[in-house]
Amino acid sequence: MAGGHRVQAVDFVLSKIALSVGTRAESIQAPVAYEIPKEVVTEAIVNAVAHRDYTDNSSVQVMLFADRLEVMNSGRLQPPLTVEKLRVAHPSLPGNPLLAESMYLLRYIERMGTGTVDMIRRCVDAGLAEPEFDANGGFVTRIERGGAGPDGAPLSGSTQETTQEDRGTTQETTQERILALLREDPGLTRRALATRIGITADGVKYHLDKLRNAGRIRHVGATKKGHWEILNDG
Known part of the structure; x- marks a missing residue:
């Protein structure tokens, strides 16, 4: 996903989520607020591009659901980074140092090592839950929808009542359909599964990796000519 595609991805998300325009009481320009702050959407996509595993054929996936935004890439956290350490100040350890440096010089990245912390702060300021980071089978950033507008009121279409349990149920349903x-x-x-379920091939890969890590399936044989074997089935 090059710079132009990154901009298109951000614009796509912003065009699909709720937007609130305030009054000109304090400025000649009316304040604008998206249900997910624009900076958070941009940071999630930039991070995915910078940390993607470019030896893998999969691409960065940006998926917008009724209750959340998910940005997925095939990269993995560089040791000693962990998901927990992303929630506090941490050193920058990009998987693609040259790419990250180029994006920094082009001002796609403001400061190295601050992106996830900044996303958390902006989400909390907008009345959203803190973003979730998942490093199992690639890296996924999940961001709740339904932030507050300029007047502090929830935006229309807000899904703030959606719980972690609801999101977990959605994932479990997808995985049960795959099984x-x-x-x-x-x-x-993966492509055939994606067509039947109605998600992307990378989305299927994410769920297959989760099922494999949970010990529910394993792949037998060559990548293209092998088959899946279900383990511990009920």
Whole structure:
């Protein structure tokens, strides 16, 4: 995802989420607020581009759901970084140092090592839950929808009542659908699963990795000609 595509991805998300315009009581320009702050959307996508594993054929995935935004990439955290350490001040350890440096010089990145902390602060200031970071099977940033407008009131379409349990249920449902399809045809590819479920191939990869890490499935044989075997099935 080059610079132009990054801008298109940000614009796509902003065009699909709620927008509130305030009054000109304090300025000649009316204040504008998105249900997810623009800076948070931009940071999530820039981070995904900078830290993606470019030896992997998968691309950065930006997925907007009714209750959340998910930005997924194939990169992994560089030791000694952990998901917990991303929530506090930490050193910058990019998987692609040259790319990260270039993005910094082009001002896509303001300060090295501050992106996730800044995202957390901006989400809290907007009345959102803190972003979730998941480093199992690639890296995923999840951001709740439904922030406050310039007047402090929740934006229309707000889903602040959506709980972590609800999001977990959505993921479990997708994974159960994948398991059901694999029971019928263990040779289904990621692309075939994606077509039947209605998500991206990278989204399927994310859920397959979660199922594999949980010990529920394993892949047998060559990557393209092998098949999936379901373990501990009920």
